[in-house]
Amino acid sequence: MVTSPVPIRIGVMGAHSTGKTLLMRRIEMELRGQGIPVARTGKLGRRAALVPLPKMQHHTLASTMWVMATGIAAAARLEEGPLQVVLADRACWDALAYFRAAQEWRRQPAARADREALHRLASAHGHTYDLLLDTVLTPTLPVERKHDYDARYRTLVDRHTHDLLREENIRHVRVTSDPASQDLAIERALQLCTTEAPL
Template sequence: MRRPFKIGVAGTHSTGKTTFLDALEARFQVLGCSAARVHPDARVARSIGLPILRHHTFESTAWMMGETIRAEAAASPEHDIILVDRPILDALGYLIAALRVTDRHVQADRMERLTALCLSWLPDYDLLFVTHLDPTIPTASGRDTDEEYRREVDRTIIDLVKTYATEAHVLRHDRAAEAFALTMAAFERR
């Protein structure tokens, strides 16, 4: 059985991740490929009592990471492509940003375990993209409007990518065509 081609798109909210993945999914469908979408739903976390966004905790982050890994694994047997809107690197970035803006801490050994989980999973992505916050583009309707936190998430995820995922590619909304071409070339080479 051939392993599915897995693409992750990391970045703070309202930076074009879902829009890019929608278009990418359509391109793969035209090629006759079956694509699965993985997008951990923070609303589910909140519905079971886990804090999210600025209030993220070790537990909510572990849950988001676990749900992402579970969904990716569940999609693997049935699909050629797995498109991950918020790979587990995002969950780690959201937690670190939350801790910074609220001046909280998580025990060092717990942070080390979350980081180790993230690092052990990152090589499973065939391609990883990271978005950058463009302050001229407004936050999407219905999204969290805490701009201080959103900016900190952006900085934190970019720092994590620079440190742990140096092969990641920057995804800019005005250069999506380049990202599509890169993705299709990588898919054809596999």
């Protein structure tokens, strides 16, 4: 039986409206422009709202498990196809950061068993990225009026994102709102995908 090579995996995580999806779209467009087979997961937030499940500062163990499992399953389905690159718009660790931020926002610490269960799931799949991009919140940048975000929760997500990456000693590329930083991240992704060697 002939097996297809494992595609390169690129993930992104960070607080909401920090440019995650736009960054993934730009990488996808650049790769397609070079004829590299690529697919992107995404829209987990919209799908969770249709279930419906709690979101943002209302995240629960169940909703976080759902986001993680759905993202993992979506990436796994893509990896079964003839792809060279899979882009994960919201890496596994992202959901855990949102959950931890929700617990702090509500001042309701989760049970230790629940925290450990989520951590095990994120750990099992969170180290499979060849490149992980971490978008950084710039609080002074305006957010579209249609997004009624809680500013404190958004800040907590940003902090927990960076805390998780540091605690787990995960290699990543920080991406700020500076166009030069975004261009550099895209260049790193293209370099990885064109040389087929993890950074």
